[in-house]
Amino acid sequence: MMILSLAWKNIWRNKKRSLIVMTSVMLGTTAGLFTLGLTYGMVGEKLDAVVYTELSHLQIHQKTFLRHPEITKTLPHVDSIMAFLNVRAEVKTISPHIRITAMGSTSRGNTSLDLLGVDPTSEQALSNLNEHILPGSGHYLNSDEQYPILISDKTAEQLRIKTYTIKLDKTPLPLAITTKLQALNGKRFFTKKKFKRAVSNVLTEKEVSLYGPSLTQAALQYRHHAKIVFTFTDATGLLVSQLFSVCGIFKTDFSGFDEGRAFVLRKDLAKASHLPRNQIHEICVLLHQAEALPTVVQDLKTTFPDVDVQDWKALSPIGEVFSQMMGLYSLMVMGFILFALAFGIVNTMLMAILERTKELGMLMAIGMNRRRVFQLIMSETIFLTLVGAFVGMVLGAALIAITHHTGIYFSSIAEGFQEMGFAAVVYPTIGAQDFIIITLLVILTGILSAIYPARKALKLNPLEAIRTEN
Amino acid sequence: MNTIIEIKDVVKVYHSAAIQVKAVDHVNLTIQQGEFTALVGPSGSGKTTLLNLIGGLDKPSSGEIIIDHTNLNAMSAKQIVDFRLQNIGFVFQSYNLIPVFSAQENVSFIMELQHRPKKEIAKRTIEILTQVGLGDRLESRPSELSGGQQQRVAVARAIASRPTFVIADEPTANLDSKSTAQLLDLMEKMNREENITFLFSTHDKRVMDKAHRILVLEDGKIVKDEKLQS
Numbered sequence: 001m002m003i004l005s006l007a008w009k010n011i012w013r014n015k016k017r018s019l020i021v022m023t024s025v026m027l028g029t030t031a032g033l034f035t036l037g038l039t040y041g042m043v044g045e046k047l048d049a050v051v052y053t054e055l056s057h058l059q060i061h062q063k064t065f066l067r068h069p070e071i072t073k074t075l076p077h078v079d080s081i082m083a084f085l086n087v088r089a090e091v092k093t094i095s096p097h098i099r100i101t102a103m104g105s106t107s108r109g110n111t112s113l114d115l116l117g118v119d120p121t122s123e124q125a126l127s128n129l130n131e132h133i134l135p136g137s138g139h140y141l142n143s144d145e146q147y148p149i150l151i152s153d154k155t156a157e158q159l160r161i162k163t164y165t166i167k168l169d170k171t172p173l174p175l176a177i178t179t180k181l182q183a184l185n186g187k188r189f190f191t192k193k194k195f196k197r198a199v200s201n202v203l204t205e206k207e208v209s210l211y212g213p214s215l216t217q218a219a220l221q222y223r224h225h226a227k228i229v230f231t232f233t234d235a236t237g238l239l240v241s242q243l244f245s246v247c248g249i250f251k252t253d254f255s256g257f258d259e260g261r262a263f264v265l266r267k268d269l270a271k272a273s274h275l276p277r278n279q280i281h282e283i284c285v286l287l288h289q290a291e292a293l294p295t296v297v298q299d300l301k302t303t304f305p306d307v308d309v310q311d312w313k314a315l316s317p318i319g320e321v322f323s324q325m326m327g328l329y330s331l332m333v334m335g336f337i338l339f340a341l342a343f344g345i346v347n348t349m350l351m352a353i354l355e356r357t358k359e360l361g362m363l364m365a366i367g368m369n370r371r372r373v374f375q376l377i378m379s380e381t382i383f384l385t386l387v388g389a390f391v392g393m394v395l396g397a398a399l400i401a402i403t404h405h406t407g408i409y410f411s412s413i414a415e416g417f418q419e420m421g422f423a424a425v426v427y428p429t430i431g432a433q434d435f436i437i438i439t440l441l442v443i444l445t446g447i448l449s450a451i452y453p454a455r456k457a458l459k460l461n462p463l464e465a466i467r468t469e470n
Numbered sequence: 471m472n473t474i475i476e477i478k479d480v481v482k483v484y485h486s487a488a489i490q491v492k493a494v495d496h497v498n499l500t501i502q503q504g505e506f507t508a509l510v511g512p513s514g515s516g517k518t519t520l521l522n523l524i525g526g527l528d529k530p531s532s533g534e535i536i537i538d539h540t541n542l543n544a545m546s547a548k549q550i551v552d553f554r555l556q557n558i559g560f561v562f563q564s565y566n567l568i569p570v571f572s573a574q575e576n577v578s579f580i581m582e583l584q585h586r587p588k589k590e591i592a593k594r595t596i597e598i599l600t601q602v603g604l605g606d607r608l609e610s611r612p613s614e615l616s617g618g619q620q621q622r623v624a625v626a627r628a629i630a631s632r633p634t635f636v637i638a639d640e641p642t643a644n645l646d647s648k649s650t651a652q653l654l655d656l657m658e659k660m661n662r663e664e665n666i667t668f669l670f671s672t673h674d675k676r677v678m679d680k681a682h683r684i685l686v687l688e689d690g691k692i693v694k695d696e697k698l699q700s
């Protein structure tokens with residue numbers, strides 16, 4: 001017990017040095033926890049988006065539909081599959097889709113995308129896309145409307161449905177800026193690029209960075225109920241066109257998802273494409289618990305061997321790869337932190353031993369055996385590490401809790417993040433298990449780092465050590 | 471009388487690059503229990519080397535050192551450490567107390583290493599520190615004590631473990647005359663009242679005057695062994 005007391009008192013002999021080491025351990029623990037929390041937050045949000053916005057847990061298609069998506073490749077045994085899924089307790093929601101590749105055109109632009117015919121009620125239970133509708137842009141699909149369509153912000157840009165009009169009377173700006181922008185007042189731009197170019201021509205770079213965002217926000221307008229003509233091949237092989245009216249505009253964190261699709265009512269798309277009643281291309285399934293996914297997929301494959309059943313990992317392998325990459329990245333960061341920490345601890349303990357050579361020699365001379373000397377040095381290191389790790393845990397947990405609440409906005413790299421499918425705002429999170437593992441890793445690093453200095457102390461010759469002058 | 475220390479034809483040779491130095495040269499010596507012996511001689515005469523050999527801190531080049539019927543030569547390094555803990559008390563010239571421990575903790579620590587019962591440790595610590603005149607400085611750290619007081623704590627620590635004998639290497643070298651007198655009186659009192667065997671090296675005439683036996687060392691050899699009236 002007195003060895004522990006001696007160890008504790010020894011670490012406070014050089015307060016400044018001990019506090020530096022404790023601070024290093026604390027920062028290491030905090031940084032490690034926060035890095036992991038940030039990674040989990042990013043990956044968790046990405047995976048949540050993949051499942052709850054983009055794909056659901058699993059999808060069922062005709063065998064070759066995903067490789068060659070043609071209108072005629074409808075899903076067989078729809079009723080049986082629906083009946084099978086309806087009685088499974090693991091299944092939360094099912095949403096059938098019609099999916100047709102079409103060319104959309106407005107008077108000012110055109111783009112190719114997948115039209116997804118959905119039932120609003122089941123789709124809203126399956127996907128949280130309705131939460132991504134931009135304020136002021138409209139609303140989600142409504143069965144009572146005539147041929148409504150929900151398009152993405154990207155698609156709206158490509159089809160020139162978004163416009164930018166400078167209204168100086170509605171934008172609070174300094175007089176000097178208003179004067180410079182006077183020539184542009186009331187002028188309408190159909191792309192953000194052209195709008196920015198026009199503003200940059202009259203304002204300085206500094207003024208653009210200062211007033212640009214608020215000016216853009218105020219100038220942005222959506223053309224409500226804009227009409228888009230979609231042209232596609234129908235079920236009989238004929239080229240048909242159908243006019244849709246924009247009911248709302250959505251924007252998710254993954255621009256790849258946004259660019260590729262638009263949502264319409266299934267009944268409208270079935271009618272326009274002349275698909276027979278109850279013919280669909282895919283069934284999306286959301287489960288209560290992700291853990292049940294392998295079982296449900298396997299059961300479906302066994303019961304319906306002639307359809308293509310794929311879980312979200314197979315449908316979006318990039319999500320899984322990113323998840324693994326981020327895991328690896330956080331492990332590497334953690335490794336570097338622990339490595340640097342180990343060096344700091346080894347250095348400090350070697351200095352502590354060097355300074356106390358005479359005292360250690362005396363202790364060995366009066367009968368303190370090697371095991372106890374080892375115990376003493378190890379205890380000192382563990383105390384140093386424990387105090388730092390404990391404070392680091394508290395700080396790390398607090399930092400994660402605060403940022404989990406507020407979110408961290410990666411403004412400068414937001415576009416890059418969204419191209420990769422990650423949210424620009426990350427909400428760090430960490431599980432209790434990982435929290436404990438990180439803390440134990442830091443303590444283990446402390447213990448392992450103490451072995452070398454402790455072994456050095458054991459090699460001291462008491463007689464020579466007593467003769468030293470420190 | 472019981473023989474505590476028996477040294478048989480001990481030689482200690484130090485080897486440096488070019489020369490060999492015989493620090494202890496064929497020394498034969500016996501010390502009985504309860505003796506109060508001073509080892510004297512000029513610097514470099516081999517006093518400290520001989521004390522280190524007797525204390526098991528160093529090994530002889532040849533010869534035998536038998537402490538309380540146990541031959542140190544036959545012991546492993548680990549056994550010697552434990553033997554020192556149980557049988558030998560040390561008092562060093564520069565006190566060598568643990569600076570972060572109080573006087574009480576410095577004395578208790580050695581008994582804790584011996585795994586003595588807690589109650590016994592607490593009782594004996596207070597008894598001994600009171601005996602050395604520091605009953606009112608139990609909680610003082612070494613830095614709060616004078617040199618003489620620190621050396622008294624060192625003596626208390628040395629005898630707390632109930633050793634077979636106490637080795638003191640120049641115990642008064644760093645003390646003023648008053649502290650020296652107090653420390654010598656204390657050591658003599660311990661020797662007289664508790665029959666503790668003391669073997670100490672010194673240059674100090676005042677210390678020699680207190681000794682009951684004086685061993686004079688020159689060039690590693692005992693040239694004089696004088697027993698005085700106690």
